[in-house]
Amino acid sequence: MLRLDDVTKRFRTGMLGGGSVTAVSDVSFEVAPGEVVSLIGESGSGKSTIGRMILGLQPVTSGTITFDGSHVRPGKEFYRHVQGIFQDPFSSFNPVFKADRVFAMIKDVYHPSTPGPEWARRVEAALHDVRLNPGQVLGKYPHQLSGGQLQRLLIARALLLEIRLLVADEITSMLDASTRxxxxxxxAELKARGLGVLYITHDLSLGTYLAERTVVLRRGSVVEMGPTGQVFGGPLHPYTRELLAAVPRLHQPWDDAVPVDACAYHVHGGTGVLAEAGPGHHVACARLGTCP
Structure with missing residues (x-):
């Protein structure tokens, strides 16, 4: 369904744009229908940049992003099938309009011929699907609703389209634990219906909750990816081990950070190449191509 091949993103820097910085370098992975893939890394690793490129919000410098075999082309038909939800739900709503205006906009663009009563029935069904009471959220302004309610409204909006892929960028980071x-x-329920999800997060515990596969990003490059159980149960890259060691544990001290200085997975003297360490489990050079 979704495929990234050697995707690179560079941003121009300096007053005249004479310099550049590479935010994403030669990233390749796939998301299949009904699959959740976690994209994990620290802040500044390039996760959100990848999400924005998939959604067509930023151009790709090199490489390709395809959806159903076709290059991503932002527009009405693309967004009918691919939607994104972001970290701060309040930023997705205009504070001067009631929150359910997002449903009216979907109707105007994608379902203009649908009769009003039929549309109201679809909206209520979508709200029930995300476990919201229509009477408690419709007609409210964004500031009258919680972050969790607004995130669910955005998911309900996506359900009113023929959505097949959801890019979820840190969508739980501003929510309390129970709402999260x-x-x-x-x-998980939407995944069971065949929805593919790219779940972007820096929280390893949440990344393991849903994902069949995990992609670990460091400084814009993939350093390890594979089945979630293998990546977290038997991490091979020092950076992955360092991330896992940093997760707080009750009733025991944190492990010392593992220095990223090993080079067991440098492949054929090249850069950006992942070695297959097991079935579907790939790991990169620990020095990200800086080996002599």
Whole structure:
């Protein structure tokens, strides 16, 4: 369904744009229908940049992003099938309009011929699917609703389209713990219906909750990817081990950070190449191509 091949993104820097910085370098992975893939890395690793390129919000410098075999072309038909939800739900709503205006906009663009009563029935059904009471959220302004309610409204909006892929960028980071689990359980239900999800997060515990596969990003490059159980159960790259060591554990001290200085997975003297360490489990050079 979704495929990234050697995707690179460079941003111009300097007053005259004479310099550049590479935010994403030669990233390749896929998301299949009904699959959740976690894209994990620290802040500044390029996760959100990848999400924005998939959604067509930023151009790709080199490489290709395809959806159903066709190059991503932002527009009405593309967004009928691919939607994104972002970290701050309040930023997705105009504070001067009631929150349910997002449904009116979907109707105007994608379903203009649908009769009003039929559309109201579809909206209520979508709200029930995301476990919201229509009477408690429709007609409210964004500031009258919680972050969790607004995130669910955005998911309900996506359900009113023929959505097949959801790019979920840190969608639980501003929610409390109980609401966070509710949203993740909702994504699990949607996955069971065949929805593909790219779940972008820096939280390893949440990344393991849903994802069949995990992609670990460091400084814009993939350093390890594979089945989630293998990546977290038997991490091979020092950076992955360092991330896991940094996760707080009750009743025991944190492990010392593992220095990223090994080079067991440098492949054929090249850069950006992942070695297959097991079935579907790939790992990169630990020095990200800086080996002599």
């Amino acid at each position: 689990i509710d949203v993740l359980n909702l994504l």
